[in-house]
Amino acid sequence: xxxxxxxxxxxxxxxxxxxxxxxxxxxxxxxxxxxxxxxxxxxxxxxxxxxxxxxxxxxxxxxxxxxxxxxxxxxxxxxxxxxxxxxxxxxxxxxxxxxxxxxxxxxxxxxxxxxxxxxxxxxxxxxxxxxxxxxxxxxxxxxxxxxxxxxxxxxxxxx
Amino acid sequence: xxxxxxxxxxxxxxxxxxxxxxxxxxxxxxxxxxxxxxxxxxxxxxxxxxxxxxxxxxxxxxxxxxxxxxxxxxxxxxxxxxxxxxxxxxxxxxxxxxxxxxxxxxxxxxxxxxxxxxxxxxxxxxxxxxxxxxxxxxxxxxxxxxxxxxxxxxxxxxxxxxxxxxxxxxxxxxxxxxxxxxxxxxxxxxxxxxxxxxxxxxxxxxxxxxxxxxxxxxxx
Numbered sequence: 001x002x003x004x005x006x007x008x009x010x011x012x013x014x015x016x017x018x019x020x021x022x023x024x025x026x027x028x029x030x031x032x033x034x035x036x037x038x039x040x041x042x043x044x045x046x047x048x049x050x051x052x053x054x055x056x057x058x059x060x061x062x063x064x065x066x067x068x069x070x071x072x073x074x075x076x077x078x079x080x081x082x083x084x085x086x087x088x089x090x091x092x093x094x095x096x097x098x099x100x101x102x103x104x105x106x107x108x109x110x111x112x113x114x115x116x117x118x119x120x121x122x123x124x125x126x127x128x129x130x131x132x133x134x135x136x137x138x139x140x141x142x143x144x145x146x147x148x149x150x151x152x153x154x155x156x157x158x159x
Numbered sequence: 160x161x162x163x164x165x166x167x168x169x170x171x172x173x174x175x176x177x178x179x180x181x182x183x184x185x186x187x188x189x190x191x192x193x194x195x196x197x198x199x200x201x202x203x204x205x206x207x208x209x210x211x212x213x214x215x216x217x218x219x220x221x222x223x224x225x226x227x228x229x230x231x232x233x234x235x236x237x238x239x240x241x242x243x244x245x246x247x248x249x250x251x252x253x254x255x256x257x258x259x260x261x262x263x264x265x266x267x268x269x270x271x272x273x274x275x276x277x278x279x280x281x282x283x284x285x286x287x288x289x290x291x292x293x294x295x296x297x298x299x300x301x302x303x304x305x306x307x308x309x310x311x312x313x314x315x316x317x318x319x320x321x322x323x324x325x326x327x328x329x330x331x332x333x334x335x336x337x338x339x340x341x342x343x344x345x346x347x348x349x350x351x352x353x354x355x356x357x358x359x360x361x362x363x364x365x366x367x368x369x370x371x372x373x374x375x376x377x378x379x
Contacts, residue, residue, distance in 0.1 A: 053236075053237055053264070053267070054261075054263055054264070055263065055264075055266065055267055056263060075237065076213070077213055077235070077237040077238050077240070077241045078237045080237070080240075080241055081236075081237040081240050081241070081267075084240075084271055085267055085271075088270070088271060089267065089270050089271070101214075103214075103215065103216075104213070104214075104215075107215065107245070107249060111244070111248060
Protein backbone atom coordinates (compact mmCIF):
# COMPACT_ATOMS: atom_id res chain seq x y z
CA UNK A 1 0.00 0.00 0.00
CA UNK A 2 1.01 3.61 -0.58
CA UNK A 3 0.52 5.28 2.80
CA UNK A 4 0.95 8.95 3.71
CA UNK A 5 1.55 9.92 7.32
CA UNK A 6 1.26 13.58 8.25
CA UNK A 7 3.12 14.48 11.43
CA UNK A 8 6.38 12.89 12.53
CA UNK A 9 5.93 13.07 16.28
CA UNK A 10 6.24 9.98 18.44
CA UNK A 11 3.04 8.43 17.09
CA UNK A 12 3.70 9.34 13.48
CA UNK A 13 7.31 8.07 13.61
CA UNK A 14 6.37 4.78 15.22
CA UNK A 15 3.53 4.24 12.79
CA UNK A 16 5.82 5.02 9.84
CA UNK A 17 8.50 2.60 11.03
CA UNK A 18 5.99 -0.17 11.64
CA UNK A 19 4.26 0.19 8.29
CA UNK A 20 7.52 0.56 6.45
CA UNK A 21 9.05 -2.55 7.99
CA UNK A 22 5.88 -4.42 7.01
CA UNK A 23 6.84 -3.61 3.43
CA UNK A 24 4.49 -0.70 2.73
CA UNK A 25 5.36 2.34 0.72
CA UNK A 26 5.45 5.09 3.35
CA UNK A 27 5.74 8.85 2.83
CA UNK A 28 5.92 10.94 5.97
CA UNK A 29 5.41 14.71 6.10
CA UNK A 30 6.42 17.10 8.86
CA UNK A 31 6.91 20.86 9.22
CA UNK A 32 10.34 20.39 10.78
CA UNK A 33 13.14 18.41 9.17
CA UNK A 34 14.62 17.55 12.58
CA UNK A 35 11.46 15.59 13.45
CA UNK A 36 12.59 12.91 11.00
CA UNK A 37 15.44 12.01 13.38
CA UNK A 38 12.83 10.06 15.32
CA UNK A 39 12.55 7.64 12.41
CA UNK A 40 15.99 6.16 12.99
CA UNK A 41 18.45 5.15 10.33
CA UNK A 42 16.73 1.99 9.10
CA UNK A 43 13.57 3.76 7.91
CA UNK A 44 13.41 3.32 4.17
CA UNK A 45 10.36 5.44 3.35
CA UNK A 46 10.31 8.97 1.97
CA UNK A 47 10.36 12.14 4.12
CA UNK A 48 8.99 15.50 2.98
CA UNK A 49 9.41 18.74 4.92
CA UNK A 50 6.37 20.97 4.66
CA UNK A 51 2.88 21.79 5.84
CA UNK A 52 0.66 18.73 5.54
CA UNK A 53 -2.45 20.53 4.38
CA UNK A 54 -0.66 22.23 1.52
CA UNK A 55 -2.02 20.62 -1.65
CA UNK A 56 1.36 20.92 -3.39
CA UNK A 57 3.08 18.99 -0.60
CA UNK A 58 0.39 16.32 -0.65
CA UNK A 59 0.76 15.93 -4.41
CA UNK A 60 4.51 15.49 -3.98
CA UNK A 61 3.73 12.80 -1.42
CA UNK A 62 1.71 11.00 -4.09
CA UNK A 63 -1.75 11.62 -2.65
CA UNK A 64 -3.35 10.91 -6.02
CA UNK A 65 -2.34 7.28 -5.75
CA UNK A 66 -2.40 6.88 -1.95
CA UNK A 67 -4.37 3.99 -0.43
CA UNK A 68 -4.36 5.46 3.03
CA UNK A 69 -3.52 8.63 4.95
CA UNK A 70 -3.04 9.08 8.69
CA UNK A 71 -3.16 12.62 10.11
CA UNK A 72 -1.24 12.57 13.40
CA UNK A 73 0.22 16.06 13.87
CA UNK A 74 -0.26 17.67 17.28
CA UNK A 75 -2.78 20.15 15.86
CA UNK A 76 -6.38 18.96 15.75
CA UNK A 77 -7.34 21.50 13.14
CA UNK A 78 -4.39 20.69 10.91
CA UNK A 79 -5.32 17.02 11.11
CA UNK A 80 -8.92 17.77 10.20
CA UNK A 81 -7.91 19.94 7.26
CA UNK A 82 -5.44 17.37 5.87
CA UNK A 83 -8.03 14.64 6.23
CA UNK A 84 -10.74 16.59 4.46
CA UNK A 85 -8.40 17.31 1.56
CA UNK A 86 -7.45 13.63 1.33
CA UNK A 87 -10.99 12.35 1.60
CA UNK A 88 -13.06 14.92 -0.25
CA UNK A 89 -10.67 16.23 -2.88
CA UNK A 90 -8.39 13.26 -3.60
CA UNK A 91 -10.79 10.45 -2.62
CA UNK A 92 -8.15 8.56 -0.63
CA UNK A 93 -9.94 5.32 0.36
CA UNK A 94 -8.72 5.14 3.94
CA UNK A 95 -8.25 8.36 5.95
CA UNK A 96 -7.70 8.32 9.69
CA UNK A 97 -7.59 11.45 11.84
CA UNK A 98 -6.14 11.79 15.31
CA UNK A 99 -8.02 14.42 17.35
CA UNK A 100 -7.16 15.29 20.95
CA UNK A 101 -10.39 17.13 21.69
CA UNK A 102 -13.11 14.46 22.16
CA UNK A 103 -15.89 16.93 21.37
CA UNK A 104 -14.33 17.88 18.07
CA UNK A 105 -13.68 14.21 17.33
CA UNK A 106 -17.40 13.51 17.71
CA UNK A 107 -18.41 16.44 15.53
CA UNK A 108 -16.09 15.44 12.72
CA UNK A 109 -17.10 11.82 13.00
CA UNK A 110 -20.61 13.01 12.19
CA UNK A 111 -19.19 14.89 9.21
CA UNK A 112 -17.81 11.59 7.92
CA UNK A 113 -14.20 11.63 9.11
CA UNK A 114 -12.69 8.56 10.67
CA UNK A 115 -11.56 10.22 13.88
CA UNK A 116 -9.68 8.74 16.79
CA UNK A 117 -9.67 10.71 20.02
CA UNK A 118 -6.58 9.54 21.84
CA UNK A 119 -7.61 11.60 24.86
CA UNK A 120 -10.73 9.50 25.42
CA UNK A 121 -8.85 6.28 24.78
CA UNK A 122 -6.05 7.04 27.24
CA UNK A 123 -8.52 8.27 29.86
CA UNK A 124 -10.47 5.02 29.52
CA UNK A 125 -7.34 2.92 29.83
CA UNK A 126 -6.23 4.82 32.93
CA UNK A 127 -9.65 4.50 34.46
CA UNK A 128 -9.63 0.76 33.89
CA UNK A 129 -6.11 0.44 35.25
CA UNK A 130 -6.86 2.48 38.37
CA UNK A 131 -10.07 0.67 39.16
CA UNK A 132 -8.49 -2.66 38.21
CA UNK A 133 -11.68 -3.35 36.45
CA UNK A 134 -12.11 -6.84 35.16
CA UNK A 135 -14.63 -5.55 32.70
CA UNK A 136 -13.82 -4.61 29.18
CA UNK A 137 -13.11 -1.22 27.75
CA UNK A 138 -13.65 -0.49 24.14
CA UNK A 139 -13.56 2.23 21.56
CA UNK A 140 -14.56 2.49 17.97
CA UNK A 141 -12.24 3.22 15.08
CA UNK A 142 -14.60 4.57 12.49
CA UNK A 143 -17.81 2.72 11.83
CA UNK A 144 -16.58 -0.77 11.24
CA UNK A 145 -13.53 -1.38 13.36
CA UNK A 146 -13.28 -1.36 17.12
CA UNK A 147 -10.91 -2.40 19.84
CA UNK A 148 -12.06 -4.31 22.87
CA UNK A 149 -9.90 -5.42 25.75
CA UNK A 150 -10.94 -7.91 28.38
CA UNK A 151 -8.91 -8.24 31.53
CA UNK A 152 -8.92 -11.71 32.98
CA UNK A 153 -10.02 -11.79 36.55
CA UNK A 154 -7.32 -12.64 39.06
CA UNK A 155 -9.65 -15.15 40.53
CA UNK A 156 -7.90 -18.30 41.48
CA UNK A 157 -10.90 -20.55 41.25
CA UNK A 158 -11.60 -19.61 37.64
CA UNK A 159 -10.64 -21.81 34.74
CA UNK B 160 -28.03 41.57 11.36
CA UNK B 161 -25.78 39.67 13.77
CA UNK B 162 -22.22 39.23 12.55
CA UNK B 163 -19.71 37.05 14.35
CA UNK B 164 -16.04 37.66 13.63
CA UNK B 165 -13.54 35.05 14.80
CA UNK B 166 -9.97 36.27 15.18
CA UNK B 167 -9.04 39.52 16.88
CA UNK B 168 -5.85 40.41 15.07
CA UNK B 169 -5.46 43.47 12.82
CA UNK B 170 -7.97 42.19 10.26
CA UNK B 171 -10.57 41.12 12.81
CA UNK B 172 -10.33 44.34 14.78
CA UNK B 173 -10.59 46.59 11.73
CA UNK B 174 -13.50 44.59 10.39
CA UNK B 175 -15.34 44.69 13.73
CA UNK B 176 -14.72 48.42 14.02
CA UNK B 177 -15.93 49.12 10.49
CA UNK B 178 -19.08 47.03 10.80
CA UNK B 179 -20.00 48.25 14.28
CA UNK B 180 -20.92 51.71 13.00
CA UNK B 181 -23.61 50.46 10.68
CA UNK B 182 -26.74 48.39 10.97
CA UNK B 183 -24.87 45.37 12.28
CA UNK B 184 -24.65 43.82 15.68
CA UNK B 185 -21.05 42.66 15.92
CA UNK B 186 -19.39 40.07 18.14
CA UNK B 187 -15.67 39.28 18.13
CA UNK B 188 -14.23 36.01 19.41
CA UNK B 189 -10.48 35.95 20.12
CA UNK B 190 -8.47 33.06 21.55
CA UNK B 191 -5.74 35.06 23.27
CA UNK B 192 -7.00 36.77 26.42
CA UNK B 193 -4.58 39.69 26.24
CA UNK B 194 -5.60 40.39 22.63
CA UNK B 195 -9.27 40.03 23.54
CA UNK B 196 -8.91 42.54 26.37
CA UNK B 197 -7.17 44.99 24.05
CA UNK B 198 -9.94 44.59 21.46
CA UNK B 199 -12.60 45.15 24.11
CA UNK B 200 -10.91 48.41 25.11
CA UNK B 201 -10.53 49.62 21.54
CA UNK B 202 -13.90 48.69 20.14
CA UNK B 203 -17.18 50.31 21.18
CA UNK B 204 -20.46 48.60 20.33
CA UNK B 205 -18.73 45.24 19.83
CA UNK B 206 -19.23 42.26 22.10
CA UNK B 207 -15.72 40.86 22.63
CA UNK B 208 -15.35 37.33 23.98
CA UNK B 209 -12.13 35.53 24.86
CA UNK B 210 -12.23 31.94 23.64
CA UNK B 211 -11.19 29.50 20.96
CA UNK B 212 -13.39 29.81 17.89
CA UNK B 213 -12.75 26.17 17.01
CA UNK B 214 -14.58 25.17 20.19
CA UNK B 215 -18.33 24.83 19.53
CA UNK B 216 -19.14 25.82 23.14
CA UNK B 217 -17.31 29.14 22.73
CA UNK B 218 -19.06 29.77 19.42
CA UNK B 219 -22.36 29.31 21.25
CA UNK B 220 -21.24 31.76 23.95
CA UNK B 221 -20.59 34.24 21.17
CA UNK B 222 -24.16 33.87 19.91
CA UNK B 223 -23.50 31.84 16.79
CA UNK B 224 -27.03 30.44 16.89
CA UNK B 225 -28.45 33.79 15.88
CA UNK B 226 -25.62 34.90 13.58
CA UNK B 227 -26.46 35.57 9.93
CA UNK B 228 -22.82 35.94 9.02
CA UNK B 229 -19.72 34.30 10.43
CA UNK B 230 -16.30 35.28 9.19
CA UNK B 231 -13.09 33.57 10.27
CA UNK B 232 -10.10 35.89 9.96
CA UNK B 233 -7.43 34.31 12.17
CA UNK B 234 -3.86 33.97 10.93
CA UNK B 235 -4.17 30.19 10.69
CA UNK B 236 -5.89 28.78 7.62
CA UNK B 237 -6.67 25.43 9.23
CA UNK B 238 -8.48 27.22 12.07
CA UNK B 239 -10.40 29.39 9.61
CA UNK B 240 -11.55 26.30 7.72
CA UNK B 241 -12.72 24.51 10.85
CA UNK B 242 -14.52 27.59 12.19
CA UNK B 243 -16.37 28.06 8.90
CA UNK B 244 -17.32 24.40 8.66
CA UNK B 245 -18.62 24.38 12.25
CA UNK B 246 -20.59 27.55 11.56
CA UNK B 247 -22.12 26.24 8.36
CA UNK B 248 -22.64 22.54 9.10
CA UNK B 249 -23.18 22.41 12.87
CA UNK B 250 -24.88 25.74 13.46
CA UNK B 251 -26.49 26.32 10.06
CA UNK B 252 -25.19 29.89 9.64
CA UNK B 253 -26.44 31.15 6.24
CA UNK B 254 -23.26 33.00 5.20
CA UNK B 255 -19.72 32.05 6.14
CA UNK B 256 -16.55 33.64 4.81
CA UNK B 257 -12.97 32.56 5.49
CA UNK B 258 -9.79 34.58 5.26
CA UNK B 259 -7.09 32.65 3.44
CA UNK B 260 -3.58 33.60 4.51
CA UNK B 261 -1.69 31.36 2.11
CA UNK B 262 -3.11 31.74 -1.41
CA UNK B 263 -2.20 28.09 -2.08
CA UNK B 264 -4.98 27.07 0.30
CA UNK B 265 -7.62 29.03 -1.58
CA UNK B 266 -8.46 26.21 -3.98
CA UNK B 267 -8.74 23.76 -1.09
CA UNK B 268 -11.29 25.98 0.65
CA UNK B 269 -13.28 26.42 -2.53
CA UNK B 270 -13.29 22.69 -3.21
CA UNK B 271 -14.58 22.15 0.31
CA UNK B 272 -17.29 24.71 -0.37
CA UNK B 273 -16.13 27.60 1.80
CA UNK B 274 -16.14 31.15 0.39
CA UNK B 275 -12.79 32.85 0.78
CA UNK B 276 -11.11 36.20 0.79
CA UNK B 277 -7.37 36.29 0.13
CA UNK B 278 -5.65 39.64 0.26
CA UNK B 279 -2.80 38.37 -1.92
CA UNK B 280 -5.21 37.30 -4.63
CA UNK B 281 -7.10 40.59 -4.46
CA UNK B 282 -3.92 42.65 -4.80
CA UNK B 283 -2.73 40.47 -7.68
CA UNK B 284 -6.05 40.98 -9.47
CA UNK B 285 -5.96 44.75 -8.94
CA UNK B 286 -2.48 44.95 -10.43
CA UNK B 287 -3.46 42.75 -13.36
CA UNK B 288 -6.48 44.94 -14.02
CA UNK B 289 -4.36 48.09 -13.95
CA UNK B 290 -2.15 46.68 -16.66
CA UNK B 291 -4.88 45.49 -19.04
CA UNK B 292 -6.18 47.81 -21.74
CA UNK B 293 -9.10 47.02 -24.04
CA UNK B 294 -9.79 43.79 -22.29
CA UNK B 295 -12.28 42.11 -20.07
CA UNK B 296 -11.76 41.57 -16.39
CA UNK B 297 -13.75 40.19 -13.52
CA UNK B 298 -15.26 42.72 -11.12
CA UNK B 299 -16.84 40.25 -8.75
CA UNK B 300 -17.12 36.49 -8.42
CA UNK B 301 -20.45 35.18 -7.20
CA UNK B 302 -21.67 31.75 -6.16
CA UNK B 303 -18.19 30.58 -5.16
CA UNK B 304 -16.71 31.72 -8.41
CA UNK B 305 -19.22 30.01 -10.73
CA UNK B 306 -20.74 33.30 -11.82
CA UNK B 307 -18.96 36.52 -12.41
CA UNK B 308 -19.63 40.16 -13.14
CA UNK B 309 -17.19 41.32 -15.79
CA UNK B 310 -16.29 44.59 -17.40
CA UNK B 311 -15.15 44.82 -21.00
CA UNK B 312 -13.68 48.00 -22.48
CA UNK B 313 -14.44 48.31 -26.18
CA UNK B 314 -12.18 49.94 -28.73
CA UNK B 315 -12.59 50.61 -32.44
CA UNK B 316 -11.49 47.09 -33.33
CA UNK B 317 -14.26 45.44 -31.34
CA UNK B 318 -16.54 43.35 -33.60
CA UNK B 319 -19.70 44.55 -31.83
CA UNK B 320 -19.27 48.28 -32.53
CA UNK B 321 -22.34 50.01 -34.00
CA UNK B 322 -24.42 46.85 -34.00
CA UNK B 323 -27.75 46.77 -32.16
CA UNK B 324 -27.54 44.50 -29.13
CA UNK B 325 -30.40 42.30 -30.33
CA UNK B 326 -28.21 41.25 -33.31
CA UNK B 327 -25.23 40.19 -31.16
CA UNK B 328 -24.61 36.47 -30.79
CA UNK B 329 -24.00 36.51 -27.03
CA UNK B 330 -23.30 33.24 -25.20
CA UNK B 331 -26.48 31.72 -23.76
CA UNK B 332 -25.46 32.09 -20.12
CA UNK B 333 -24.64 35.78 -20.21
CA UNK B 334 -26.48 39.06 -20.02
CA UNK B 335 -25.34 42.63 -20.63
CA UNK B 336 -26.25 44.51 -17.47
CA UNK B 337 -25.17 48.03 -18.31
CA UNK B 338 -22.98 50.22 -20.46
CA UNK B 339 -20.81 52.98 -19.06
CA UNK B 340 -20.29 55.69 -21.70
CA UNK B 341 -18.35 58.64 -20.27
CA UNK B 342 -20.39 59.81 -17.32
CA UNK B 343 -23.52 58.16 -18.61
CA UNK B 344 -24.86 54.82 -17.46
CA UNK B 345 -27.03 53.13 -20.06
CA UNK B 346 -29.26 50.14 -19.41
CA UNK B 347 -29.09 48.38 -22.74
CA UNK B 348 -32.22 47.53 -24.74
CA UNK B 349 -32.39 45.52 -27.96
CA UNK B 350 -31.79 48.54 -30.17
CA UNK B 351 -28.94 50.05 -28.10
CA UNK B 352 -25.74 50.27 -30.19
CA UNK B 353 -22.28 49.89 -28.67
CA UNK B 354 -19.56 52.48 -29.31
CA UNK B 355 -15.77 52.54 -29.01
CA UNK B 356 -14.79 53.60 -25.47
CA UNK B 357 -17.86 51.96 -23.93
CA UNK B 358 -17.39 49.85 -20.83
CA UNK B 359 -19.79 46.95 -20.95
CA UNK B 360 -20.72 45.34 -17.66
CA UNK B 361 -22.04 41.81 -18.00
CA UNK B 362 -23.09 38.89 -15.88
CA UNK B 363 -21.69 35.59 -17.15
CA UNK B 364 -20.94 32.06 -16.00
CA UNK B 365 -17.27 31.14 -15.68
CA UNK B 366 -17.56 28.58 -18.49
CA UNK B 367 -18.79 31.20 -20.95
CA UNK B 368 -16.50 34.03 -19.92
CA UNK B 369 -14.09 33.30 -22.76
CA UNK B 370 -16.90 33.07 -25.33
CA UNK B 371 -18.30 36.42 -24.13
CA UNK B 372 -14.88 37.96 -24.37
CA UNK B 373 -14.54 36.80 -27.97
CA UNK B 374 -17.98 38.12 -28.88
CA UNK B 375 -17.33 41.56 -27.40
CA UNK B 376 -13.64 42.03 -28.13
CA UNK B 377 -12.87 39.58 -30.93
CA UNK B 378 -10.35 36.77 -30.93
CA UNK B 379 -6.82 37.53 -29.79
